Structures are given as C-alpha cells and as structure tokens.
Amino acid sequence: MGLLSKKDSKLILDPLADNNPITIQVLGICSALAITAQLKPSIVMAISVIFVLGVGNVVISLMRNIIPSKIRIIVQLIVVATLVIIVDQVLKAFAYELSKELSVFIGLIITNCIIMGRFEAFALGNGPWKSFLDGIGNALGYGVILIIVGFFRELFGSGTLFGIKVLGDSVEKTGLYAIGYENNGFMVLPPMALIVVGIIIWVQRSKNKALIEEN
C-alpha cells in the first residue's frame, strides 16, 4: 500500500482476521446474529457501523484531551447516539423498507460493544488519523463476518442472494429444485446464526492454532 505505512496498514488488516472483533474480541455479537437472515440487511448494517465507528473514533480522538475521565462513558454514548440518529434518519429517508426490516437493530448500534470498546481501547489514547484507520479496520472485520453469515444463511435458507433466485425457482421446480433440492428453512431462523458463527470460529481457530483457548 503506497499511502499507508506498515503500522497503519496493520491497523486495518489485523481486525479482518487475527483480531476480528466478533470471533476473537467477542464484541458486537448481537447484531451479527439478528439481522443476517439475508445478505442485504447485513451489508447495510456493515456500512452503518463503518460510518459510525469511523467518524466516532475520529471525534472522540479529537476530544480525547478535554473529556473529564468521570463522564467519559456519557460523552461516548452521546457521540454514538448522535451518529446513529443520523444513520437512522438517512435510512428512513432513502431505504424505508430496509429500515423497517432492521427496526430496532439500527438503534442497537449504540450499544454495539465494538464501538464503545474501540473508543476506550484506541481512540482515547491515539491521534485522529490512526483512530480513523482503527475504526475502519474493526468495522470492516465486523462487516466481513456479517457478510459471510448473511451469504450462507440467505443462500441455503431461501435459495436467493440479494433477493435474486440463484438456485432456480422453488415453486416452479427449475434449476436445482428440479432434482429434489429443498431450501433449508432452518437457516433463516435465529438459532442457525449462532451455529454458523460457531462454525466460522471453528474454521478460523483450526487455521490459526495460536487463537485456541486454554481450558
């Protein structure tokens, strides 16, 4: 990468795999499970979190020397809540159907542990540019997991991607359905999200033995 120094590009690349907020840091689980029944809400949620975490990290980092320590949680909450209100209003204006589908989970970005976690762990102690990169990196790591889970759940659960039927038509029995394939109805239900993330963790830790927990 020509623009970024090695340390800076590490800030973006680390959370994508080795320090992934969802599978390693165990943050941001709630929304990762609840809205991934289809690919489109997953992508919209990922973009929202990238915006909120990127801008939020910069704002907190710029204010880091003037926030009194006793009220820093409240200040962080106000910053996040304001950014989330902006995201919510933009979604309601330009993608009303989607905002109805995501319903309370846009609001729950406020309590998304990744955002508060990165504020505390990084933005409060580092400069604005690095905080921005860290925010973008962690949000991208979160987005990657969301998209993987959303992809498999929509593909196996409804046979569609983005609403486009990719495996054939299940009603008219074309494509794969002609040979007797049926959608796995379970995949669109909440419990499968947990099991899919469990499998992702399994695959990730098999590849990188250093991440295995001691008993």
Place this chain on the structure above:
Amino acid sequence: MEHVELFFKSVFVDNMVFAYFLGMCSYLAVSKKVSTAVGLGAAVIFVLTVTVPLNWLLDQYILQEGALSWLGAEYADYDLSFLSFILFIATIATMVQLVEIVVERFSPALYNSLGIFLPLIAVNCAILGGSLFMQSREIESFGLALNYGFSSGIGWFLAILAIAAIREKIRYSNVPAPLRGLGITFIITGLMAIGFMSFGGMLTGGDDAEKTPEGGSAQVETLSEETSKELAQNETLEVSDITPQ
C-alpha cells in the same frame, strides 16, 4: 389476563437472548461460572424493571407524535421520536449510575461482588433493546411496561444461568480444541435457542406461521395479532388505568 400472557411471552417466546440475541456480549463473557452469572442476571433484571417503565413515561409524554399536547394545544403537532435514542440511553446511563451509588451505600458486599459488571450494564444491548422494543410494539400502559421490563429481565437471567451451568459441566468434556471456549458456547446457545422455539405455540394453541425471511420477529408478529384482539376487548379497562403521573 394480558399481564400473565405478556409475562410468559417475554420469558419464553420472545426471550431476549434466544429469539433476539440481545445482551450476547456480556452473556458470553460472564457465563464461565454460575455465581457471577447469577449476579449479573439479577442486576439486569433490576435495571430493566426500572428503565423500561421510565422510558415508557418519556415516550408517552414527550417523544411520541402528539405527546406534548399536555403542555398546550399548539404543541400537539410535535413529533420528537427522533430523539428517542439519545433520551433512552441517557435515562439508562443515569439509572445505572444511581443504582451503583445506592448499592455502594447500602450494600457494599453486593457492590464488591458485582464489581465491574454494574457500570457495564449501561451498554448492554438488552437494556436498550428492552426500551426500544417497548416503543416499537407500542405497549399501552405503565403496568404493562413494568411487566415487560421485569419479564424480559427474567428471560435473560434464565438464559445466562442455563449457559453458565452447561459451561461448568462441559469443562471436562472432549471438546475439539478449535471449538473450545467460545465456539462451543455459540453452538450450545444455538441448540438452546432451537429448544426455546418449541415454546412458540404456547400461547396461541399451536397454529402460528413458522418461517418467513425476517428471522426472529416472525413469531412475534403472528402472536401479537392474537393478543391485540384480546387487548381490544379489554381496552376500556386499560384507558382508566392510565392516570397522569
């Protein structure tokens, strides 16, 4: 009667953890031992019971469209619902701070055992989620809001107690190394969620729709149609219940 129905629905069918995945971060982090899980669960029940009715009052008299009409007729058009997020989270953070102060003053032993968990409850998605669901489902009375807060807390408590007990028991099992700890907890929680789905027919007698692409909220939609018919019959009772606070 709808109080009883709301109670059982919130504990089993709309369980905060198994149907909506709220409060998962602390659920996963704290469930290694039953004793800490019980402490956190009790704190969550308490905070939910206090904040959901408070936020209901805020929503009813300040935030909703037309809510400000008690100030004067010219304010009846104001719709402040876009401020919900900030006001709800401010109420929650304040209440948690108050609870912390009170517990530290009156029961230092409990305060020490809860440790860091009490301030962390302010950012637990289950707490904000309880208030947001209360708002989006348009819960009609203070009593129902109180009921909903309390029963959601009990549902969350049940979930974390169960997973902590199971995690203690599997510590000596042969879990494959990459799955150890976090991975197996996810899969067990998934299996428990499947088990809790069996409660779905509990309040409607068994014939509600099962799968739609909208995930967990599907069951809620069909159930709330049934209960809303019942609520309509009881409407005269509800109106007289709401007295100005």
